Amino acid sequence: MKAFRTSLILLLAAAAYLGLALAVENSYHQLILTLVLIWASFGLSWNMLSGYTGLVSFGHASFFGLGAYATVLAQIHFGLSPWVMIPVSGVIGALAGLLIGLPTFRLRGHYFALSMLAYPLALLYIFEWLGLQEVTFPMKREDPAWFMQFSDPRIYTAIALAMLLLFIQITRHVERTRFGMGLIAIKQNEAAAEAAGIDTLRLKLKAIALSGAIAGATGAFYAVVLLVVTPISVFGMLVSAQALTVAMFGGVGTVWGPIIGAAILIPLGEILHAELGSRFPGIQGVILGVAIVVVILVAPEGIFWKARDSWRKRSKGLAAGPAIPRTAGPGSFAGAGPAPLARRELSDEIILDVQSLSRSFGGLKAVQDVSFKVRKGMVLGIIGPNGAGKTTLFNVLNGFLRPDAGRVIVNGVDMAGRKPHALCAAGVGRTFQVMRPFMRLTVAQNVKVGAYVKARTEPEAESFAARAIAQLGLSDCAARLASTLTTKELRLMELARALAGQPRLLLLDETLAGLGQSEIDDVIAGIRSLSAAGITIVIIEHTMQAMVRLVDEFVVLDHGEVLVVGQPQAITRDKRVIEAYLGKKWSARNA
């Protein structure tokens, strides 16, 4: 219903814009109307990669310029029409995206952004070196419509509008699918996305290909409108900056951002250029610079998000903070309590077999020759002093780190060195010591991202997520943004997200950290409910009082090695464990 309403508003806005274009007589103003649509399309292309994945690109002019040159050269040398070359330029842009993405996605953050800058610069010099300084479309008086050489500039505006509407539809479709959700998850936390089973490299390549396709087609049409292509006008720094600025100004990671940005900045820049350009050459660049500074200071995520957040706050919406009654609220479990786990009969089936696992950092042996077995349905605690190698061991078990030696046998298959999303698909879920929620998503969306690894369809993902949310007592907060949750609710949400991937084995990293006593009881009850549902659990935790109530068996690590393995009663009395970890005070207090 909401999607239908949005489509209707969009169509009405498009009709109004077209009406305005038809009414405008002045050809320069007509050109501005067309340019707004072109730069909005280019901004959408930038948004598809950088807005959704958070990988900032300073190099989108590569795709734009390749589309522009392909179109003009194809007309000159092969007589091909722009009607053919605009879609072909989309394909060229997509292929260029894959070629650029494959090596460049190895880099992150600033390194990614800067290396993207290199591609249009290199292309600019290559096209200059090829002698393509100023390439003009040959006039085709015999068949102007076929070669998009219209005498009425309003036709260009109409075509640009149709292209923009298509790109908006593509973007809106992406936003609604698991692909779009995966991109947002990557932006908010790439490691958590991997651990939730998302193949982040594949998704980023898909995003850059789609982004390159939109930029390539837009560049092709831009060339047609201006009739002449120069390296600086399509590969220049200002071109990439334009895409980035309209999206950042309007709002990143939303379909509306680039449209708002282009609608404000392009006419402003053009009018100032027309009025003051002769006295202040390069005034458009100044406008872009000022726009960026204003946005960084006033609305770092862009106008759209600023307006939406303040509207939501005012109308007491989702962002208004926790307002859920606590009586039977999140994390309340029937039967939850502090009693120790009754000794249970565990199956003999081995679900995780760790054999001689080692991992060093330079000369530091963080994990050395570690072996242990985890039986189906058990809760295994991993304890040890700070720096004993617990987190490193988890990172190796879940694929964030490659082991130097050893085997990690999950359900009979050696998974050592496999990527986190592959381990997740094999049934290994993970939570993090430092919580890694997707803050701008609701609880239900956060958990749904975790469900994608096993769910084949959207309804299935929603049902897995709803079940996990209910199991952890979070149904009341399902519609709230993760950013409004308490620490305990966030911990439970992380458990729910891991649970939604239908894991057979869950690795929990300091799930009780930062919680008060009653909150610890609630989260322990949550973990027990997972165990009762047949999930095998391996947990790292420092809170020993809680651990002895929770686990069936301990593995104690010290200096990266297994010190001892055993049941809680034996472990808490073991002299070596008391000396290395628990301390005499703990044993006296709990004797």
Ligand SMILES: Nc1ncnc2c1ncn2[C@@H]1O[C@H](COP(=O)(O)OP(=O)(O)OP(=O)(O)O)[C@@H](O)[C@H]1O
């Ligand atoms: N990426 C890294 N590079 C270099 N050294 C590291 C790295 N990660 C961990 N270490 C070192 O490896 C050792 C084990 O660290 P690890 O974080 O696994 O211990 P831990 O038992 O989880 O500690 P804590 O209880 O404090 O979380 C420590 O000496 C740590 O400084």
